[in-house]
Amino acid sequence: MSQIFARLFIAMLASTLSSLIFAADVDYRLPKSYAVSEQSIALTLDPAKDGFTGTTGLKLVVHEPVDRIGLHWVGLAVTPPQLTDAKGSVRTLTFEQGDYEMWWLSDGKTIAPGEYSLDIAFSGDYSRDALGLYKTTFAGRDYLFTQYEQTLARRATPMIDEPDSKIPWQLTITAPEGLKVASNTPVESQSESGDLVTRVFKQTPPMPSYLLALIVGDFDVTPIDGLSVPGVIYSPKGTGGDTGFAAKVTPPILSALEDYFGSGLPYEKLDFVAVPDFSFGAMENVGLVTYRTELLLRGDSASGSAAANSVNTIAHELAHMWYGNLVTMEWWDDLWLNEAFATWMADKIVDELYPQYETNLQLPQALAFGADSVAQSRPIRKEVKTDEDVLDGFGLNYSKGHSILNMLEQSMGEDAFQRAIQTYMGKHRWSNTRASDLWAALATETSVAVDVIADSYLELAGFPLITFGKDGVVSQTRFHSPGAKLPEQQWQIPVVTRHRDRDTGKLTESVFALSSQSVVLPQYSKAEWILPGAGGNGYYVWHTGDQRYQALLENLDELSAREKAAVLANSNQLLQGDIIGIDQHLQLLGGLLADDSMTLALSAVNGLRGIAGMYFHSELQPELKAFITRALTPWYEQLGTQTRDDDSDSARDLRPRVLRTLAEFGDKPELVAEMTKLADQYLTQPESVDPRLGHEALRVAALFNGDEAMAKRYIAAYRETNNSNLRSNLAYSMYFRDSAAAQAVFQSLEKDDIQSGDTSLVITGLFYAQPNQRGLYQTFEGYFDMLSAKIPEFYRPTMPAFTTANCNSENLALRETFYASRDSSMLTQLRKSQESTKNCIDTAERGYAAMAAFLGGS
Known part of the structure; x- marks a missing residue:
């Protein structure tokens, strides 16, 4: 300057x-x-x-x-x-x-x-x-x-x-x-x-x-050609040859952002840095953007979720050059102005430039509902005095904020929304703003009361449940788990629906604002089925009555892929709220598992993993293993166990998850042996194995054959490798059940063999792997002070979330006892984690009889 x-x-x-x-x-x-x-x-x-x-x-x-x-x-x-x-x-x-x-x-x-x-x-x-x-x-x-x-x-x-x-x-x-x-x-x-x-x-x-x-x-320096300003990638010595993919995708991302904002990058240069020890995914520093190494060091090509994670993160950080950097929130209580906009903008850009990754099926409300449904949830906009206040509900700035922006853009229209954003950026360049400045800019392009809609969502915790009655009465109440005592709240909700009339068979789209407790809309009284949140947007949960909901499940083929993903996000909450039974939820998962979209099938596999986690350590285990095996064998036979040259991006993502789920929850011991062999190959020759397949193989090997020797091998590989993808995958794969293996991992953390930024990943893996965590907590006790000092200070209050209780009442009690007398800064996250686990336990108990009947008849 x-x-x-x-x-x-x-x-x-x-x-x-x-x-x-x-x-x-x-x-x-x-x-x-x-x-x-x-x-x-x-x-x-x-x-x-x-x-x-x-x-x-x-x-x-x-x-x-x-x-x-x-x-x-x-x-x-x-x-x-x-x-x-x-x-x-x-x-x-x-x-x-x-x-x-x-x-x-x-x-x-x-x-x-x-x-x-x-x-x-x-x-x-x-x-x-x-x-x-x-x-x-x-x-x-x-x-x-x-x-x-x-x-x-x-x-x-x-x-x-x-x-x-x-x-x-x-x-x-x-x-x-x-x-x-x-x-x-x-x-x-x-x-x-x-x-x-x-x-x-x-x-x-x-x-x-x-x-x-x-x-x-001592960095390698690789030019990024094709940018509107000079730019290079700094990476640790010896890794510059792995930056090709990142250097290739960055120029079109920046160009698309400049087109959207109608202005060039407001800074003189744009350098990237691959950081080998990083506590965040990336950081939008002006002119020197930092990333976890694996995000920039994909080699010359990447596919599937690995590629999508890289391009989405790059787009997110570059969007921040405008949202957050050029125009900055005045105070941390409006952090969502930075993060929600960058997240929303990244999805828009990636969907436009790289549709093959199907990132439009990763819905923000699916990420937000779980954290926002607990009684301890706080509004996005709240008083912020310390980093602990920022951290309380931190992720909702991204996911819930993104969902709110989706609703606002849908209400206004894309062109009007873009014009308003350009006006906002032009007026507030180099200055600070509050949310009211944004609402004023949006108001220049629409008659929609965007300020009322957005403020109701920003200033209220949780989200609404919209119920469609048989008589056309549409009502709202606050979503909550059974038995939870929460104050009633009322939102200004822009609702977009599609429904089929049972008399005429005609499909009709409708838009209405639900601003009161209830409203009578006669057109829904004759609906065969109703899809609220048409288009896959809407930060609310909905139920249309048992008969119409069942009709919707039977007509999934009439929905877009994004809408099917939204129905799944909705179903997860309906199950938790005891509004539908587990049989209807499993019916939906079965329909998505058979869908032509492998990305939706992957979502269904992850849904089955959630159900399996609820019941695997119960008396239903034999029947559950048989069910998982039957459900996933068709994909197993179609995809096989080896990466193929003609694989689509979604196939390369689906295969590893199918294999791990079958190995972990199914009845295929020969697959465990094959995955363990594949893990050995990945450790010996990481370039010969697709990193996603290698990642899941490492986890399966640790779960079923993970002794002390294997743990030490993982740690040595983490310490010695220059392959950033292998290193990251190892941090995510410390799934050791053996007590000596877990002890070896804790010792490696103490010796700094595993870096600070990966500490939480390692702890989470150890606790995930243990069905009964009593012995693990005894070992954890001896290392707790060291770990709480080693972990990045910003994340220290969230440590209870790393010791996941796995939907298990005994583990829930152990976590309560362990953390109740710890640093008071951990109590907020402890309460949230405990409530989430208890909700899972209650959901499993309520659905046990239905699950047993389903497995008996499946």
């Missing part, structure tokens, strides 16, 4: 902030009586060392007399700050710690309105939990990376670490020669002194602190 632009922005910022001076301050946010207009940061970094040093200079604008200045920092050694006024007078400030990671700077005298420079020297240690400014080792080399969202930039530099402090930043990094160094912007100048190289990076455009990023290490 040019200095002229920086000066213009600073003047604009001062004008904007003047209107905020008298806003009421809250204790968890810094006051608006002063602001930072720009900040420079100089760091001396060496991956071979354990810590770093730095200096920072902040340009302050003080709007009214203040006694102190507040900044954020965590874990830094800070020297007394120097405050210099416009005349050059220097004051040395002392500091004391406050709440919410704030430090208060003062010298006991009033600081008058005006412009100041604040200079601070500091030092700190690199984090080792894949958060903040952190160090990791891969293939014998040390690297430095950053992950600053949510509030982690303060680990590396004193600053105002709040999203509405959106300013230009200037980074200068001094590092040993021979290492690659990159940041948000291109290098402006470079100098050498002995064996150190100092790089001064161009000043950034205005952006919040959480988007700052840097890397230092």
Whole structure:
């Protein structure tokens, strides 16, 4: 960014902030009586060392007399700050710690309105939990990376670490020669002194602190050709040859986004980084986007879910260049403005460019309903004071928010919605917004009350159940599990339906708004069957009465593939709510299992896995194994056990899941032996096995033959391989039931053989594998303090979710006892996890007799 632009922005910022001076301050946010207009940061970094040093200079604008200045920092050694006024007078400030990671700077005298420079020297240690400014080792080399969202930039530099402090930043990094160094912007100048190289990076455009990023290490550098701006992929030494797929798909994704927004990428460069130890999937840092290694290192080609995960994540992060980066939420309570839009936009782009991956069948409501149905669920928009508040319901920002946007776009129409988004982006470039700014932009293109619809969903926990009565009465109530005592709520719901008239046979589509408790709509009284949520959208659960629902199940072929996926998401909730029986749910799974779409068949296989998990360790096991074997054998015979050159993308996804489900829950011992042999081949020659097939083979081998020797082999392979897909698959496959094997895995976590960012995956695998977890909890107890320190701090409150209870009442009690006296930050997730498990147990108990009858007659 040019200095002229920086000066213009600073003047604009001062004008904007003047209107905020008298806003009421809250204790968890810094006051608006002063602001930072720009900040420079100089760091001396060496991956071979354990810590770093730095200096920072902040340009302050003080709007009214203040006694102190507040900044954020965590874990830094800070020297007394120097405050210099416009005349050059220097004051040395002392500091004391406050709440919410704030430090208060003062010298006991009033600081008058005006412009100041604040200079601070500091030092700190690199984090080792894949958060903040952190160090990791891969293939014998040390690297430095950053992950600053949510509030982690303060680990590396004193600053105002709040999203509405959106300013230009200037980074200068001094590092040993021979290492690659990159940041948000291109290098402006470079100098050498002995064996150190100092790089001064161009000043950034205005952006919040959480988007700052840097890397230092011995990287391969691969160009991304065909972008509208320069771009490269940084990857750990020796892996540059695996970036071909990512480099190929990125230019069309960026071009499609630029077309949608009607404007070019708002930044000067677009570099990607493959990060070998990462606590998130990816991060949208301006000009330096970071990803888990497997997402960028697919080789020259990829297919199925592996390819879809990569292209969808790339599209999501690039969408953030507009949603979140160019226009940023004012505060974390509107985080959904970033995440829901990027998720929604990514699906739109991937469906347009790569329809073969059928990502349109991965419905956001299917992901959201489970988390949002528990009594402990909180609204998307809520007061946010700490990272724990952000983390509470974090995933709903993506999935529920995405569902809301689908409804709004369907209500407005795609063209009108796009025009409104372009208006919104144009008006708020380089600034911060709240949801009300978006509603104002959408209102310019529609008469639909989008603000009322969206606010009802954002400000209420849970979701509605819409019931269609025989007499045409359509009513709404809050969905809940049987016995749950929840306050009644009322949503503004845009409902889109399709129904067949039983007298005329005519198909009719209808749109109506359900804004009251009930409404009479006579056209539904003569319906043979009704499909609410036509098109596969709608963030609500519905039931049309037993007879009409049964008719719908018998006419699935009249629905689109996306609508069938929506019926399945709906059925899962109806089963949990005791609104339908397990026999109807299994009827639906059977219909989808036989569908022409292998992607829908895969959803049905996963549905069968859920049912199997509920009953496998009961007296129904023999009949259940026989049923699973009969249900999946046709796909097993069609797909076989080996990847074929003429496989479709969906076949390459369906085959591994069918094989694992048959091995785990069916009656095919010979398949267990074959999968164990395949796991050995994958470990020995990973390039010879499709990674998805290898992944499930590793899991089957661990479940059925996983002794201590196998566990140590998995750990050694994880530690030694440069194959990012194998490494990730191993982290997801520690499914060891043997106590000595589990002990070996915990020991490997303690020795840092397994990195911080993968710790939660490993713990989850161990608990999934154990039907009876008493012995595992005894071992877990001895390692808990180490693990809670090792796991990325942001995820620590969610640890109860990693120790899944597997729909088992004894495991439920064990988890309750284990976590009840732990860190209070874990109690929220404990309550949610316990409720979800109890809902599963209750659903299984209610359906036991029907399940026994179904298996007896199947």
